[in-house]
Amino acid sequence: MSGWIQFLLDFVWLSAGLALVAFSLGLILGELKIVNIAQGDLMMVGAYSMYAMRDLPFLVALGATCIVGLLLGFVLERGVLRWVYDKGFMATLLATWGVGIVLEQGVATLFTVSQKGIDAPLKGLIEIGDVVYPTYRVAVTAGIVVLLALLLLLVYRTSIGLRLRASIDNVEMASVLGISPQRTFAMVFSVATALAVLAGALIAPTIAINPTLGLSFLAPAFFAVLISKPGSLAGPVVGAVAVEFTFTLLQAYFNITIAESVLFGLLALFIVLKPQGISWSWKPAREETS
Amino acid sequence: MVPAASSIIGFILFAAAGLCPLFLSEFKVGLIGLGLTYGLFAIGLDLAWGRTGIVSIGQAVFFGLGTYGVAIALVRHGSAPFGAAIGIALAGILGAFIAAVGLRRVSNPSTMAVLTLATTLLAEKVARDWWSLTNGSSGLYVPPLTSTYFYYYVCFVATTGVVGLLWFFVLRRPLGNRLTAIRLNDRRAEHLGIPIFRERVVAFTLSAMVSAIAGCLSAPWMSSVSPDRVGILLSTQVLVWVAVGGRATLLGPFVGAVALTYGQDVLASSMGESYLLLLGVLFILSVLLIPNGIAGLFFTGPQLTDTTPVGGTLPPRPPLAGGDVLAAEAIVKRFAGNTVLDGVDLRIKPREIVCLIGPNGAGKTTLINVLSGAIDCDSGSVTLRGEHIERTPPDRRVAAGLARTFQVPSLFPGLTVAEHLILARQEAGMATPLPEAYARLEREHAGLRVEMLSLSDRRSLEIAMALCSRPDVLLLDEPAAGLARNDAGALAKTLRALRDHAGCAIVCVEHDMEIVRDLADRVVCLHHGRVISEGTMDHVSANAEVRRAYLGLV
C-alpha cells in the first residue's frame, strides 16, 4: 500500500517537472519548428539564477529568474535562432547545440564548476497514509499543475492562445490576419525559455546544481514531445505523464540503467510502429490538385 | 579556375599530411593521426548527411563498434583485424537495420534523427553496463604503439585507401550521382528512376561501415576505449567537424576533424577551461556565417561525375502489338474525405497525344500523380503495356517506360544543365540523342546552373530529362504554364516533333486552348474527378457539359 502511495507521489512529482519542460519544448517545436537541444541548459540557467539570488526571499528570486528567462529567450531568438530558421533542420539543431555549450561554459566561468545547492523554502514533511513526503515537493507539484492548467487555459481559451495556435497551424495565413511571425517567434521563444528556466529554478532546491545538470532532463523531455501529436501543445504534457509513468514503473522493478534501456527500446519500437506518428518538424499536408 | 584551386589546396594538404611525420614530434604526429581517423569517421557521416541528406545524430555508435571491436580483440590477445572485421560487420548490419526502419517512404525525415539519437544514448549505456565485454566505464586500455610513425603511415595509407575506394567505386560512380540527386530533390530523383529507398539504405550502411573502419583505425591512438566513444558527445562532435569543415566534399570532413582535434588541444593547453566557451562561440558563428563550411568557401566545382553511358546498352522494348500503351480504369482517389478522382478511365494508344483539360480542382494533376506513382490510388487499376503498375513505385515505372514532368519544374538545385542530363542518361543506361530543340539547350547552356535558366528552359530541361529514359509515355503537367507568349506558341510544335522523334505517347495537362488545339490528337475533359467529355478539340469544346463546367453556368 505504502509502496503504491510512494510510487504515485514520485510519479506525480516527476511528471510535473517534466511536463513543464516538455510543454516548453513542444511550444518551441510547434511554433518555431526547431528542435531545441539547449533546453536542458536553459533549466540549468534557472537553477543558477536561483543560486545567485539565494539570499533573496524565494518567491522574489523566482520572479526575477522568470524575468532572466524571458530576456535570455529574447536575446537568443533575436541573436541566433532567427538566422537559422530557413537553413534546415540540421542547422537549427547545430545552432541550439552551440547555444547549449556557450550557456554551460558561460555559467562554469561565472560560477565555477563546483557543486552548488540551495535550500528549499519549505522544509516540512507531509504525511500521506504511512508515507511522508516533503512539503516543498507537494507545493511545487501543485504550483506546476496550476501553472500548466493556467497555461493550457491561456492557450486554449484566450485570444493570445488563439493567435498562437493559429500561428502554429499556418504561419503564413496568420500573417495575413495580422499576426506577425517575427513577433510571435520572439514572444514564444522568450516565454518557452522562461518556462524551462522556471522549471530549473523550481527543482533547484532538490538537486545538486552544476553546469551539466540539464543533460539528464533532455532525453525524457524529447520523448514526451515525440510521442505526442506534432504541433499539439497539450500533447507534450500528456506525453510527459506517459513517459514518466512508464519510467517510474520500470524503475520500481529494475535498476535505473535497465529501466532507461527498456524505455529507449520502447521508443524505438514506437518509431517502427508509427513512423509518421512522430515528427520533429510539422507542416500541414497540402495535396496538389489541378 | 576555382576547381583547380581547390585541387591544388587538396593536393597540398594531402602532401602535408603525408610528410608531416618528417618534421613533427611524435605527439603531434599522434594528434594528427587521430585527426585523420576522425576525418575518415566524418567522411562516413558525410556520406549519409552531406551526400545523401540523411540526418544522423548518433554516428558515434558505428565508430564505437569499430573501436571496441579492435580494443576487445587486443585486450583478449586476439587478432585485431578479426575484431575490426566483426565491428565493421556489426556496424553495417545495425546501419542497414536503422535505415530500413527509419528511411521508409512513409517515414518523416526527422524519424532518423530520433532513431539515431536513441541508438547512441542506448549504446552508451550498453557499453557502460556490459562489464564482461567492455570493462564498463573504465573502458579498455589499448597498449601504446611501438612506433607512432609507422602506425601513422598505416593510418594514412588505410584512410587514403578507404577514401580512394569510396571515390572511385561510389562517389565517382552512378551511385554517387544518385546520392547527390536524392539529397537535392528526392521526388525528382524517384521520378527519374532512382530507387531512393534502396540507395538511401545502401548509403547509410556504407556510411556506418566507413565510420566503423575509422573507429578500428583510431583504437591504437586512443589509449583507452571507453563508453563515450559510442556516445552522444562524440556523435555531436563529428557533426561539428563535418559542418565546420564542409559537407559533400572530400576535404571538408578532414579539415574539420584535424583542425578541431588539433585546435582543441592547443586551446585546451593555452586557455584552460574556458576553451570550450570559445569553441561554442566559434561553432555558433560558423553555423551562422559559413553554412557550407570551410571547404565550401573554396570548392564550388561540379558535383557530379560524368557517367554518361557510351552507346545504347538498354535492349529496346518489344514493340506493342496493338491496343493501349497506358490504361487507367476506374481510378478513385480521396483526400481526407474529398473525392478528387471519382472513377476515371483513360486509355492512351502508342504515340498518341492526349490533352487533359478541365477547370481547377477537376483532378488533373492528381491523375498524373496516380499514373506516375507519386501517390497511390484508393482503387482502380493502371496498366502500362498490359502490365499492372498501380502498386509499383515510381522509379520502377520509369524503367517500365513512364516519365513525367511537374507543374512547377522539379530540378536539382545547384546542378548544371549538363549534370541534369548526366543523371538522366545514367539512369536510362544509354546516351539517347535529344531532339534538336532540346539538344540546343544542352549545347548552349550546358554549364549553367538551373537557377539561372528561364522558366521555359527549365521546362525544356525537365522534358529533356524525361526523354533520356526513352519513355513510351510522357506525362506533362502544364508544360506551358508561366511561359511567355512566343515560348508557349512554339511548344505545341516542339512537342509534336518530339513525339515524332521519340515515338512516345504524350499525356499533357494543359490550359492554354490554343496549344491544346494545336497539340492534341484527343482531348479529355475532367470535371469533379470524372471524365465528362473526350474526343477532338472541337467535339469537346462544343460539349454543353464542358461549357457549363468552364463558364459555371448552373
Added chain:
Amino acid sequence: MLFTANDVGGGYGAIHIVKDISFELGAGETLAVLGRNGVGKTTLLRTLVGLADRFTGEVKVDGEPLPARSPRALAQLGITYVPDDRGVFPRLTVAENIELARLSAYRKNERDVYALFPDLAHRTAQPAGTLSGGQQQQLAIARALATEPRLLIIDELSQGLQPSIVQALAEALVNVTRDGGLALILVDQNPNLAMRICERVMVMQRGEVVAAGASATLGADERFLDLLIV
C-alpha cells in the same frame, strides 16, 4: 483611392510570373480577375498582398505606398486575403477560426457570419481540418468577412464547391459589396459567377492583362468569352 497597383510585377525567387499590372480600386468597387489556369492570377494576388516577391511597381493603400512583403500591414489597413487553398487553421475549431478574425478586425463589429453560412452554424465546435472542402471554403469566406475588411481579395471562390453553395456565397458577396460598401478583388474559374458578383473584369494571359472593362459590356462579347473557355 482605396487600393492602387502600379506596374506590379512579381513571382518567386528569380522567376517573374506576372508583369506590369496596373489598376485602381475605390471603396466599394469590385473587380474580377479572369483568365485560364496558369496565367498568373494567383501569383498576382499573392504579389499584391505581399506573399510572393514583388519585383517591380508599387502597391498603395489610401495613397500610401506599402513595402513589398507586408501581409500584416495590409491586414491592419483592412485588407483581407482568402488564398486558393482556403488557409483555414486545421486544428482550430470553426468558432476559433472566426474568433481569430474578429480579434484582428479592422473595425469593431459583430457581423453574424453564421447567418450567411448556416452550414457552419451547427459545426462551430468542429476542428476546421475535419470540414469538407466546401465547408472550409465557406469558413474561409466567413472568416474573411469577420475581419470587417474594406477590401476583400478572394482567390478561387467557387473551386470545389457545390453549385447551391456557390449561389449562396455569391449572394452573400453581392450583399456585402453592393450594400455594405466592401471592395472586392475576385479570382475565379467561373467567369459567369465572377461577372455577376463584380462590376469590372480584368482578363489575364501569360502574366499580362489582355482585356479589361465593365462586366456588362465584356460579358456580352462572344470573342471575349472565347478567351476564357476551352
Added chain:
Amino acid sequence: MTERNGVRSGISRRSFGRIAAGLAGAAALGGTANLVGSRPSFASFKGSRPYKIGFVAPLTGPVAPEGSSMQKGFNLGLETINAAGGIAGHPVVAVTQDTQAVPAVAGTVVKKFIQEEKVDMIVGTITGDEEEVASKICAAAGIPVLFPEAGFWYKFCNSTTVMLGENSFDLCAPLVPFMAEKFGKKFLLIGSDFSFPHAYLAVAKHYISQIGGTVVGEFYAPLGTADWSSNIAKIKSAKPDVIFSGVVGGDAIGFVKQAQSLGLLPGAHLTGVNLQPEFYPAMGDAVDGQYAAVRYSEDIKTAANEKFKEAYHKKYGPAPIPLVGTTAFYSFDFIKAAVEKAGTYDPKAVFAAFKGVEAETILSDKPLRVDPNTMNIGYPMYITQIQKGGLYKIVKDVGLVKNDLKCEGA
C-alpha cells in the same frame, strides 16, 4: 631540457608561448623565494633546470568540481614549495591541461606532456578510468605519476604510480566497525554505477562480513542521476542501521538533498565517500551529525595545518577545504622528498626514491611514509563527526590502518 623518448623535433622548441611564459613566471617566483629563504646546498644533485610537472585533471565535464578542487590544492602547493626554495634549490614549474573526464583525452594529454612538454612527472586525474590510462602510459614511459585521489590501488601495481589518496581499505576498515558498534549491523550499500564505487563497496562488504554484519540492500545509480526518490524509497523500506554510500560527485549532493526532503535524513545514519567536506555548503544541514572516516580534517591541530588553512582560505575563500585539494597540496612534500632523495631528476631514480620515502605533511607531526610494497601512503585515519557549519570534528583517532595488502609479484 633533457633528451628523452626518442625523436626530438624542431617544432617542439618553437612551442606555444604559454609554456615560455609559464617558465618565466615560475623562474620569477623561484627567484623571489631564493631571496627569502636560505638556499640549501645540494652539492651532489644532478639537475640544473626547474623541475617540471604535468598536471592533468578533469576541469570540464561531469567531475569537474573534483578536478578543480584538486587544481586549487595543487596550485597552492606549487606556490608554497617555490616560495620555500623549490626542490633541491630549483624552482618547480607546472603545465596544466583538461582531460574532460574522458579517458581517451586523458591519455592524449599525458602523452603530450611526456613527449612534448618533457615533464619529469605527472600529477592529477580523478576518475579511475582516466587514472588507469595515465598510469599505463606513464609506466611505459618510465615517468612517475602521482594520484592525489586513487581508489584502485591494486590496478596500479607494477607501474610507476604513487597513490597519495587513502585507499578503500583505509576508509572502510575503521569505519565499518565504528558504525556497527554505534548504530547496528544492518548495512545498506548505495553507489554511483561505475567502477570505483563498486570496488569501494566491495571492500566495505568485506569488512561488514568480518564483523558479522548483514547487507540488507545494494543499489547502484548511473552517474548523473537526477532523481533518487525510488532508491530512497527502497532504502526506507529496507530499514538499515547504516547507509554506506559510494555515491560521488554532484550526485552525492542530489542524493543527500533528496534524502533530506524525503525525510530519510537527518534520521538515518549515512556514511561513506558521499560526505566530502567540499560538498557541505551545497548539502546544507542535511548531514549535520553524521560520521565520516577521513585522513584530513580542518580539525587536525598541527602548526603546518594551521598555516595551510590560513593560506588556503586566504586564496580561495572560506569554503571547506576539499580532501583531494589537501592531498594535491602536500603531494609536493613527497615529490620534494623523493627527488632530493634521488639526487637527480632522472624519472626512474625518482620513482625508486618514492619507495619508502618519508615526508613531513600538514596531516601529522610525524612524517608519513610511502609503503614500498603498495606505493600507498600509510595514513593515520580519523573518524569525524560533521558539525553545523561544516567542520569535520575528530571524534576518534584510529591511527595507522593495518592491512596486509600486497602487489602481486611486486
